[in-house]
Amino acid sequence: MKNQAKSNIPELVDDILKEAIGFGASDIHFEPTSTELQVKYRLDGTLKTVEVLPAAIRDNVISRLKVLGNLLTYRNDIPQEGRIEGIPGQPVDSESGHVIDKRLAVFPTIHGQRAVVRIFYENESLTELNKLGFNPTIESALKEFARKNQGILLLTGPAGSGKSTTLAALLRYILEQFPGKSIVALEDPVERAIAGVTQVQIESRGEMTFPVALRSLLRQDPEVLMIGEIRDAETAKIAIEAGLTGHLLMSTMHSGNCSGALLRLLEMNIEPYQVTSGISAILNQRLVRKLCEHCKKKTADGHYESQGCAKCHNTGYHGRVLLAEMVELDGQLRKTILQQSDMEHLEAVLESRGHMKLIQDGRRLVSAGITTTDEIERVCKT
Numbered sequence: 570m571k572n573q574a575k576s577n578i579p580e581l582v583d584d585i586l587k588e589a590i591g592f593g594a595s596d597i598h599f600e601p602t603s604t605e606l607q608v609k610y611r612l613d614g615t616l617k618t619v620e621v622l623p624a625a626i627r628d629n630v631i632s633r634l635k636v637l638g639n640l641l642t643y644r645n646d647i648p649q650e651g652r653i654e655g656i657p658g659q660p661v662d663s664e665s666g667h668v669i670d671k672r673l674a675v676f677p678t679i680h681g682q683r684a685v686v687r688i689f690y691e692n693e694s695l696t697e698l699n700k701l702g703f704n705p706t707i708e709s710a711l712k713e714f715a716r717k718n719q720g721i722l723l724l725t726g727p728a729g730s731g732k733s734t735t736l737a738a739l740l741r742y743i744l745e746q747f748p749g750k751s752i753v754a755l756e757d758p759v760e761r762a763i764a765g766v767t768q769v770q771i772e773s774r775g776e777m778t779f780p781v782a783l784r785s786l787l788r789q790d791p792e793v794l795m796i797g798e799i800r801d802a803e804t805a806k807i808a809i810e811a812g813l814t815g816h817l818l819m820s821t822m823h824s825g826n827c828s829g830a831l832l833r834l835l836e837m838n839i840e841p842y843q844v845t846s847g848i849s850a851i852l853n854q855r856l857v858r859k860l861c862e863h864c865k866k867k868t869a870d871g872h873y874e875s876q877g878c879a880k881c882h883n884t885g886y887h888g889r890v891l892l893a894e895m896v897e898l899d900g901q902l903r904k905t906i907l908q909q910s911d912m913e914h915l916e917a918v919l920e921s922r923g924h925m926k927l928i929q930d931g932r933r934l935v936s937a938g939i940t941t942t943d944e945i946e947r948v949c950k951t
């Protein structure tokens with residue numbers, strides 16, 4: 570609300586961008602309604618309305634963003650995408666890293682144009698596998714996988730759960746530990762450059778699709794392959810075959826849990842024996858918000874909670890931490906999948922073997938006062 574009175578639009582827009590970056594926001598939404606322009610920040614994965622600007626300046630604010638993004642200001646009827654350069658500002662805390670890119674996307678709606686600025690940060694501390702925050706069991710299982718010459722590691726979890734950060738850290742680990750290996754990554758889009766990895770930009774709407782790129786890439790003798798995402802049956806089929814024929818492959822897949830990812834492969838008509846012999850392990854991960862260090866307090870019953878303060882934009886949370894579960898396929902599990910593969914049965918088998926689920930991994934964070942039970946339950950539902 571504090572900016573409502575400002576008549577200098579460029580200054581107002583700069584302030585919004587700078588403040589968002591200061592808080593380490595990943596996105597800024599400018600949403601027009603019939604009476605106003607709502608400004609929201611995505612902080613630690615959650616959207617929060619931070620300002621409501623009057624309708625009178627709505628179009629001017631969007632126009633200013635379009636100037637910053639080098640877009641056509643006179644075209645209000647088409648979606649446009651650009652890049653914002655220049656606006657200074659860095660996060661006030663070291664946890665967010667530093668800004669490496671700002672992308673603008675505008676879209677026409679019935680109340681005028683909606684704009685979203687996506688802010689990309691490079692966080693040096695998140696490039697190393699042992700600094701991501703996995704529990705020791707999962708960390709050593711990942712390192713074990715990195716040592717192999719063939720097999721597939723699938724990562725699951727919703728968008729924004731840190732999967733690509735984990736994959737990048739794993740590739741860096743392989744580069745360091747096993748220098749000289751031929752490593753290729755197919756990504757849509759390439760998010761960050763990794764020295765030593767051949768990175769290929771996939772165009773899902775062009776000719777260079779995942780299946781096309783993957784098929785010809787296999788003739789280039791790669792040893793380690795990273796595929797940004799398995800979205801279709803064709804990619805899944807080639808990927809599984811690659812994992813069975815002397816390649817170490819890692820990829821992501823949309824699914825709520827480890828069993829779900831296995832079942833999705835079966836639904837894509839991959840032969841059960843190929844799934845069981847190709848997949849080495851599945852990692853399911855989430856990012857949970859951490860209680861704000863500046864306003865968290867211990868309650869009478871020994872738990873922690875926070876009311877919100879200026880440092881956390883009154884959300885009570887600041888920064889995020891990793892939550893994960895991992896299923897490694899062994900003889901018994903492979904047999905189960907081949908015999909009877911439905912979610913209930915698979916989950917029951919995992920439980921009987923003492924599999925540590927996401928929610929259980931979360932308990933260590935709650936008892937350490939890092940986050941809350943509510944937050945763990947919220948992310949585990951997705």
Ligand SMILES: [Zn+2]
Pocket residue numbers: 861862863864865875877878879880881882883885886
């Ligand atoms: Zn706070």
